[in-house]
Amino acid sequence: RVNADRLWDSLMEMAKIGATEKGGVCRLALTDLDKQARDLFVKWCKEAGCTVKIDKMGNVFARRPGKDDSLAPVMTGSHIDSQPTGGKFDGVYGVLAGLEVIRTLNDFNYETNRPVEVAIWTNEEGSRFAPAMVASGVFAGVFDLDYGLSRADVDGKTMGEELKRIGYDGPEEVGGRKIHAFFETHIEQGPILEHEKKTIGVVQGAQGQRWFEVVMTGQEAHAGPTPMKVRKDAMVGAAHVISAVNRIGHENQPFACATVGMVQCSPNSRNTIPGKVFFTIDLRHPEDKILSKMAAEAKAAAEEAAKKNGLELDFKEIWYSPPVKFDADCVAAVKQGAEQLGFDSMPIISGAGHDACYMNRVAPTAMVFIPCEDGISHNEIENATKSDCAAGVDVLLRAMVERANA
Amino acid sequence: RVNADRLWDSLMEMAKIGATEKGGVCRLALTDLDKQARDLFVKWCKEAGCTVKIDKMGNVFARRPGKDDSLAPVMTGSHIDSQPTGGKFDGVYGVLAGLEVIRTLNDFNYETNRPVEVAIWTNEEGSRFAPAMVASGVFAGVFDLDYGLSRADVDGKTMGEELKRIGYDGPEEVGGRKIHAFFETHIEQGPILEHEKKTIGVVQGAQGQRWFEVVMTGQEAHAGPTPMKVRKDAMVGAAHVISAVNRIGHENQPFACATVGMVQCSPNSRNTIPGKVFFTIDLRHPEDKILSKMAAEAKAAAEEAAKKNGLELDFKEIWYSPPVKFDADCVAAVKQGAEQLGFDSMPIISGAGHDACYMNRVAPTAMVFIPCEDGISHNEIENATKSDCAAGVDVLLRAMVERANA
Ligand SMILES: NC(=O)NCCC(=O)O
Ligand SMILES: NC(=O)NCCC(=O)O
Numbered sequence: 001r002v003n004a005d006r007l008w009d010s011l012m013e014m015a016k017i018g019a020t021e022k023g024g025v026c027r028l029a030l031t032d033l034d035k036q037a038r039d040l041f042v043k044w045c046k047e048a049g050c051t052v053k054i055d056k057m058g059n060v061f062a063r064r065p066g067k068d069d070s071l072a073p074v075m076t077g078s079h080i081d082s083q084p085t086g087g088k089f090d091g092v093y094g095v096l097a098g099l100e101v102i103r104t105l106n107d108f109n110y111e112t113n114r115p116v117e118v119a120i121w122t123n124e125e126g127s128r129f130a131p132a133m134v135a136s137g138v139f140a141g142v143f144d145l146d147y148g149l150s151r152a153d154v155d156g157k158t159m160g161e162e163l164k165r166i167g168y169d170g171p172e173e174v175g176g177r178k179i180h181a182f183f184e185t186h187i188e189q190g191p192i193l194e195h196e197k198k199t200i201g202v203v204q205g206a207q208g209q210r211w212f213e214v215v216m217t218g219q220e221a222h223a224g225p226t227p228m229k230v231r232k233d234a235m236v237g238a239a240h241v242i243s244a245v246n247r248i249g250h251e252n253q254p255f256a257c258a259t260v261g262m263v264q265c266s267p268n269s270r271n272t273i274p275g276k277v278f279f280t281i282d283l284r285h286p287e288d289k290i291l292s293k294m295a296a297e298a299k300a301a302a303e304e305a306a307k308k309n310g311l312e313l314d315f316k317e318i319w320y321s322p323p324v325k326f327d328a329d330c331v332a333a334v335k336q337g338a339e340q341l342g343f344d345s346m347p348i349i350s351g352a353g354h355d356a357c358y359m360n361r362v363a364p365t366a367m368v369f370i371p372c373e374d375g376i377s378h379n380e381i382e383n384a385t386k387s388d389c390a391a392g393v394d395v396l397l398r399a400m401v402e403r404a405n406a
Numbered sequence: 407r408v409n410a411d412r413l414w415d416s417l418m419e420m421a422k423i424g425a426t427e428k429g430g431v432c433r434l435a436l437t438d439l440d441k442q443a444r445d446l447f448v449k450w451c452k453e454a455g456c457t458v459k460i461d462k463m464g465n466v467f468a469r470r471p472g473k474d475d476s477l478a479p480v481m482t483g484s485h486i487d488s489q490p491t492g493g494k495f496d497g498v499y500g501v502l503a504g505l506e507v508i509r510t511l512n513d514f515n516y517e518t519n520r521p522v523e524v525a526i527w528t529n530e531e532g533s534r535f536a537p538a539m540v541a542s543g544v545f546a547g548v549f550d551l552d553y554g555l556s557r558a559d560v561d562g563k564t565m566g567e568e569l570k571r572i573g574y575d576g577p578e579e580v581g582g583r584k585i586h587a588f589f590e591t592h593i594e595q596g597p598i599l600e601h602e603k604k605t606i607g608v609v610q611g612a613q614g615q616r617w618f619e620v621v622m623t624g625q626e627a628h629a630g631p632t633p634m635k636v637r638k639d640a641m642v643g644a645a646h647v648i649s650a651v652n653r654i655g656h657e658n659q660p661f662a663c664a665t666v667g668m669v670q671c672s673p674n675s676r677n678t679i680p681g682k683v684f685f686t687i688d689l690r691h692p693e694d695k696i697l698s699k700m701a702a703e704a705k706a707a708a709e710e711a712a713k714k715n716g717l718e719l720d721f722k723e724i725w726y727s728p729p730v731k732f733d734a735d736c737v738a739a740v741k742q743g744a745e746q747l748g749f750d751s752m753p754i755i756s757g758a759g760h761d762a763c764y765m766n767r768v769a770p771t772a773m774v775f776i777p778c779e780d781g782i783s784h785n786e787i788e789n790a791t792k793s794d795c796a797a798g799v800d801v802l803l804r805a806m807v808e809r810a811n812a
Binding site: 083084085125126127130132188189190191207209211219220221222223224225226227228229230233235236238239240242243246249250253256257258259260261262263264265266267268269270271272273274275280282284350351352353375376377378379380 | 489490491531532533536538594595596597613615617625626627628629630631632633634635636639641642644645646648649652655656659662663664665666667668669670671672673674675676677678679680681686688690756757758759781782783784785786
């Protein structure tokens with residue numbers, strides 16, 4: 001069994017980096033805080049006897065050698081960037097789970113056949129730089145390196161510039177090497193495990209998602225003397241679409257999710273009719289066919305809103321992450337680990353995207369979920385128990401050792 | 407007649423201060439650019455032989471002595487702050503109109519009985535600091551000085567701090583002195599004069615307005631694994647209200663205007679359900695009874711949206727500017743001026759609030775409107791012709807001289 005206290009202490013130590021007043025974490029990708037957290041992880045890994053390599057996307061790989069170090073490694077990992085008002089567990093738990101696996105193997109002087117690696121994937125959240133899972137995507141060959149390095153934040157700063165600035169523009173090529181198996185441990189970020197009173201979610205795959213950027217352009221004019229009937233109010237158009245997106249989510253149950261998370265109104269002045277609104281749409285469904293239908297419905301709503309309000313419309317899909325089905329053997333290794341340890345488990349589909357979704361394209365992959373309080377994530381109050389955190393790593397350890405020796 | 411070229415040249419010189427790429431002006435209240443524009447005006451006024459005084463709200467008064475300098479002055483003026491994407495005429499035209507009156511009186515060595523004053527009123531737009539017309543409001547006793555100085559922008563900087571910073575926290579008491587008459591010249595900011603092919607609008611008064619600040623608070627959660635039916639999406643609630651406000655505007659025709667100009671979505675991350683949205687509502691109508699009814703309808707819509715989406719609601723009226731009826735004698739002086747000069751004119755109600763609306767409480771007041779292109783204002787493309795600009799000042803000059811000698 002892993003050391004629950006050591007794992008928890010490391011989580012709480014990391015949570016100080018970017019800690020918010022409400023008990024959460026704001027550690028946006030490639031900020032100084034991201035660098036601090038990376039530095040601490042690298043220090044801990046070196047103390048645990050690992051070698052550390054960094055690739056051109058800033059992905060970090062800490063390696064514990066195997067008996068036969070020429071074999072492809074068994075890898076685990078997740079991310080340490082957070083949402084602007086994120087929690088203490090999302091991502092960083094999966095990274096420190098990997099470190100705890102290594103520390104436990106060290107405790108028992110246990111040698112695996114294959115090397116074991118723990119990865120930090122850069123910018124998983126997709127919040128500062130869209131889309132999500134960019135750097136694992138480059139690793140998996142979904143995106144090319146130029147695309148990855150050129151992703152820009154709202155101020156126009158690119159990932160390439162920011163990697164350089166914080167000193168994490170490493171020398172290694174991104175991907176192109178064999179990984180024997182990949183596992184990712186994560187809080188569920190939804191309410192199912194808690195509701196079903198299960199400690200372990202044996203993740204079968206993830207739902208698909210489509211992200212859009214929408215710009216509606218009307219005409220700025222004075223909120224007082226401009227008659228209602230001549231207005232081209234971009235915010236009125238956007239409001240129509242926001243309501244429609246929500247309705248599309250409700251109408252495509254079960255499973256559908258539909259969210260407008262980001263809205264930028266211009267010029268954003270109380271007495272000026274908004275001339276331009278930028279907003280994002282996030283659509284999700286485990287079935288590709290329904291996901292496509294939802295996208296068509298959202299587009300139709302935007303076209304209707306544009307026409308009705310005399311607006312120009314720019315409706316652009318910026319990301320498509322298809323539904324994912326994880327590797328049967330890796331999933332079985334997770335299930336078996338939970339059973340051997342006596343944890344109540346259940347199969348589950350991830351509602352969120354994870355680096356594991358892209359790693360699944362280049363390595364046999366599976367995930368371990370643990371419950372989080374009230375199913376809340378992407379929120380400063382995000383919470384998980386020490387014993388569930390340890391249980392997830394116990395399962396991870398079993399699954400990794402099984403794969404590393406098989 | 408006034409000097410049309412000189413007036414135009416001064417307008418274009420001022421328009422350089424804060425000039426935007428699209429030909430407009432961004433000169434927010436109490437920024438360095440506002441200071442630059444003030445400094446230039448003060449310089450021009452001194453060159454025209456005026457004495458200049460500044461009060462504690464940063465209002466600037468340039469004075470040309472009268473034959474009997476102990477008499478209460480006839481005053482004109484407007485503002486030189488702009489919207490974030492404002493035009494070259496809104497406000498500053500009324501200030502430079504006053505300067506052109508003084509320059510013209512100087513050209514003819516004409517002595518008025520009463521002194522003539524030209525005012526810059528601080529922060530008329532209400533865009534950086536809400537509400538609008540704050541400093542003329544303090545002058546007129548509508549707001550007290552503490553209220554005026556404590557208005558804060560989105561970064562928490564107060565008008566008091568910013569006045570000090572730019573050196574316009576003057577020594578004079580705000581208001582409390584007799585003004586014999588006040589006139590304000592302004593572009594119409596709406597389409598009526600252009601549509602009716604009139605050069606001069608004889609402004610009878612202004613419609614009433616009510617401004618609100620609304621905060622809807624739900625719960626941040628992950629856009630992927632959080633089922634639609636448990637969400638508390640503040641942006642969905644806000645969208646409902648934005649649509650309702652627009653509908654309220656359309657349903658209360660003729661005359662009603664209803665606008666949501668400012669929306670701030672938090673945490674504004676693509677894959678996080680918005681936990682909090684702040685937005686503003688601007689409602690206008692010339693009839694107080696209908697304006698109140700619109701306000702009640704907007705509040706009801708917000709309550710309904712909050713209930714439906716499980717949100718907390720904070721719905722606050724931050725400003726009420728009742729409908730205004732200008733002084734009959736001053737209005738007659740404007741009408742007479744237009745007639746004497748042979749300009750086509752018509753009575754008109756202002757859709758916008760103006761410093762004249764507050765001055766009307768402490769001095770007999772009227773306004774002169776000129777057309778603007780396509781009725782567009784609060785937009786960088788805002789435009790007016792040189793001859794219309796001169797016509798407005800010709801009328802202003804007549805009206806002011808008539809009052810100053812009467
Ligand atoms: N796990 C997680 O929060 N991933 C971010 C990408 C997504 O929105 O699904
Ligand atoms: N004239 C003008 O733009 N005033 C700003 C106050 C208002 O919105 O009516």
